[in-house]
Amino acid sequence: xxxxxxxxxxxxxxxxxxxxxxxxxxxxxxxxxxxxxxxxxxxxxxxxxxxxxxxxxxxxxxxxxxxxxxxxxxxxxxxxxxxxxxxxxxxxxxxxxxxxxxxxxxxxxxxxxx
Numbered sequence: 001x002x003x004x005x006x007x008x009x010x011x012x013x014x015x016x017x018x019x020x021x022x023x024x025x026x027x028x029x030x031x032x033x034x035x036x037x038x039x040x041x042x043x044x045x046x047x048x049x050x051x052x053x054x055x056x057x058x059x060x061x062x063x064x065x066x067x068x069x070x071x072x073x074x075x076x077x078x079x080x081x082x083x084x085x086x087x088x089x090x091x092x093x094x095x096x097x098x099x100x101x102x103x104x105x106x107x108x109x110x111x112x113x114x
């Protein structure tokens with residue numbers, strides 16, 4: 001999904017699911033995406049620290065944010081990180097999963113960055 005397609009998908013989802021006006025969406029989306037980016041940074045920090053429990057908690061928050069934006073496929077990856085992290089599963093390739101999640105997030109963040 002390109003950057004423009006990702007943002008268009010999110011805006012359409014917010015309009016259809018929450019009956020938000022275009023002005024409301026334009027007003028709230030940058031803050032929401034900034035918060036999501038911050039949670040992603042927390043997840044990446046937990047990955048560097050090799051802390052599965054913290055990764056699980058951060059992924060839970062990210063999963064909810066993705067679901068609120070209508071990005072179900074991204075939420076599935078976050079859900080897997082959450083499940084494996086909370087279980088303390090050290091056999092999981094968290095580095096790949098976090099990288100996959102970053103690939104989901106970048107098309108959303110990039111167009112909204114200054």
